Amino acid sequence: MNQLEQKAYIFGTIFALSNKLQVIGDKFDKNITIKQWLLLVSISKFEEPPTISEVANYVGYSRQNAKRMAAVLQERGFVTIAKDENDARALRIARTPKCIEYFAGRDQRELEFLEEIFNGFDAELTAGFYQGLSRIEKNIATMIDNDANDS
Numbered sequence: 001m002n003q004l005e006q007k008a009y010i011f012g013t014i015f016a017l018s019n020k021l022q023v024i025g026d027k028f029d030k031n032i033t034i035k036q037w038l039l040l041v042s043i044s045k046f047e048e049p050p051t052i053s054e055v056a057n058y059v060g061y062s063r064q065n066a067k068r069m070a071a072v073l074q075e076r077g078f079v080t081i082a083k084d085e086n087d088a089r090a091l092r093i094a095r096t097p098k099c100i101e102y103f104a105g106r107d108q109r110e111l112e113f114l115e116e117i118f119n120g121f122d123a124e125l126t127a128g129f130y131q132g133l134s135r136i137e138k139n140i141a142t143m144i145d146n147d148a149n150d151s
Contacts, residue, residue, distance in 0.1 A: 021034065021117075022034050022035070025037065028109070028113060029106065031076075031102075032078075035061075035069065036069055036072070036073055036078075038059055039055060039059060039061070039066060039069050039070070039073070040073070040078065040079070040095060040099060040103070042055050042058045042059045043055055043079070043093055043094065043095055044095060045058065046058075049082075049092040049093060049094035050092065050093060051084065051090045051091060051092055051093070052066050052067050052070055052081070052090075052091045052092075052093055053066075053090070055070075055093060067091070070091075070093050073099075077096055077098045077099075078095065078096060078098065078099040078102070079093050079094060079095055079096060079099060080093070080094050080096055081093050082094075
């Protein structure tokens with residue numbers, strides 16, 4: 001396979017793997033979808049409770065999808081949604097103690113899940129894959145920025 005064919009394969013495989021990861025991720029826990037999990041993980045990456053828009057941008061969801069997911073997660077007691085003290089239009093989202101406790105109970109299963117996905121990866125392969133994905137992520141961010149500037 002030449003380099004162009006490899007690039008096309010990688011491009012297509014990213015989409016296929018995304019769908020397959022969603023299927024196995026959704027089966028992992030009947031109480032939460034993989035997309036809801038990603039939203040919750042993203043919230044934890046902020047020092048202060050982020051706005052729904054900030055989390056949506058961080059993960060790549062539309063604001064509307066993030067807001068819908070957040071509403072479902074709030075109904076289940078995993079997050080709180082509150083108006084920002086300085087901007088009544090902004091909604092801040094925070095994980096609840098129930099959420100933190102729930103996911104602490106999944107730690108071992110999550111580690112086993114991750115190890116199974118990366119079965120056969122040594123440190124060199126993991127580092128190379130990480131570098132490649134990081135480069136693709138940067139390139140996509142640049143393309144999005146360029147597209148926004150052209151609009």
